[in-house]
Amino acid sequence: MLASGSTGGIRLWDVRSGTMIGTDFGGHAKKIVFTPDGKSLISFGTDYDATRWDLDLASWQRQACVVANRNLTQKEWHDLLGELPYRHTCLGR
Numbered sequence: 001m002l003a004s005g006s007t008g009g010i011r012l013w014d015v016r017s018g019t020m021i022g023t024d025f026g027g028h029a030k031k032i033v034f035t036p037d038g039k040s041l042i043s044f045g046t047d048y049d050a051t052r053w054d055l056d057l058a059s060w061q062r063q064a065c066v067v068a069n070r071n072l073t074q075k076e077w078h079d080l081l082g083e084l085p086y087r088h089t090c091l092g093r
Contacts, residue, residue, distance in 0.1 A: 003032045065090035
């Protein structure tokens with residue numbers, strides 16, 4: 001993964017494919033560093049402010065399950081993930 005910054009925000013890139021991951025997200029673009037474990041990105045601005053961005057997919061999945069408090073329905077799964085085989089997305093639910 002590669003991170004780049006500009007006045008438009010921060011972009012994450014898949015280095016192997018050369019494609020952008022997701023969309024730009026707001027944040028300081030003066031300096032961008034990954035944490036040693038690669039699970040977070042820290043962006044710094046000229047105002048000496050810093051923001052930590054969580055990049056860990058498992059963390060995002062856990063948080064989505066906490067917020068939704070349920071699995072995707074089969075219709076939601078099909079609408080979002082097409083023909084991938086349906087499975088429960090939140091363990092223990």
